[in-house]
Amino acid sequence: MWNYTVLESVGLLALFVFWALILNELWIIFYTCYLGHVLGHSIKPRKLGKWAVITGATDGIGRAYAEELASIGLNIVLISRSRDKLQSVAADIENRHHVETRIIDVDFTKEAEIYDRIARDINGLEIGVLINNVGMSYKYPEYLDQIPDSSGFAQRVVNCNVVSVTRMCIMVLGQMAERKKGFILNVASCSAVVPTPLMSLYSSTKAFVYKFSEDLALEYKPFGIRVQCVLPCFVATKMSGIKNSSIMAPCPADFARGTMKSWGLEISSAGYWFHKLQWIYYRRLNQISPSSMANVTYNIMMGLRKRAFDRRAQQQQRQRLQQEKSSVETNNPPVVPVNRYSLARVERDLNEMWPTLAEIPRYGITLHAQTGF
């Protein structure tokens, strides 16, 4: 009755396995983003302790987590650089959610001494949740050695994205282990797992956060501490430069609310449901043709770099015209012209090393010039 050739049978089996894998992934997304929470399997942050500590808490994703946790009754320690912003966000949260807040103004790009201050300020608080959200990225995709003050920049990125996560975990793990409960969420990025040339330093620091979280999760599971890592694609924040939210780039509130449903149900994922679908797509593309994935991302990054240079050139042009106009009036000397070398180099890279952007299939990916990807 089933009269298939060997080749046909192998083909059908491969098709069956392919769809079984896809369905399994869709089931995991459905469970972690919706069903698990509805069934009460996700963690209840309120039961873990009275306080939540959030780094990078005055804007974007960090602020959204602060709002969500305050809305369910947790007191919040907000940490970021600007004291004014901290005071205003803290007052807003206290007024709207009737919880206590504390603020700590530190710059995570700085060296180790800031951690003594944070440790002093959170001493004695029962910390149930730590969210390591703070992170810094490139202003635009760039070759590592071409970034202005590249050594200093590299140190700041490592301090902000790697040292902060490690030191903040060390600070709270002891007291969480004593109480045998606690939850740590580390915010990485999907750039940790997809090729991200021209942002290699940022993506590698996020790969550290990913690996560190996965191993820490296993290490501290016996102590009742859950560690989770979220690796988002785009979220509409200042860092990504995306102003209008969409299904691909949700607003921070939707992102935070969505990912909180999966707390305790998985160790690492993209977090938000649509980003999880994007992940399936990236992973499959990477498996089927790693070189096209690499070429596509390389060209997208080069395009973003070119756009950033074009914008800068336009700005300089405008400034020059402005200054020329005022120099006529005030007899000032003319300003230095635009640096053509770097612009020419971008053109050469784009037009000679690789096919033009128009020839590269975009696979539905829309990227933005200033990127937290």
Ligand SMILES: NC(=O)c1ccc[n+]([C@@H]2O[C@H](COP(=O)([O-])OP(=O)(O)OC[C@H]3O[C@@H](n4cnc5c(N)ncnc54)[C@H](OP(=O)(O)O)[C@@H]3O)[C@@H](O)[C@H]2O)c1
């Ligand atoms: N947005 C995305 O598309 C995206 C995608 C993947 C991953 N991520 C990751 O998500 C995290 C949050 O990003 P976001 O987009 O929400 O950023 P954001 O909107 O720019 O907010 C950053 C927050 O961190 C604080 N901050 C920045 N630099 C700091 C420093 N050196 N020390 C202390 N605080 C600092 C900022 O406040 P002050 O300026 O007052 O300090 C602000 O509260 C980052 O780790 C990022 O890598 C974002």
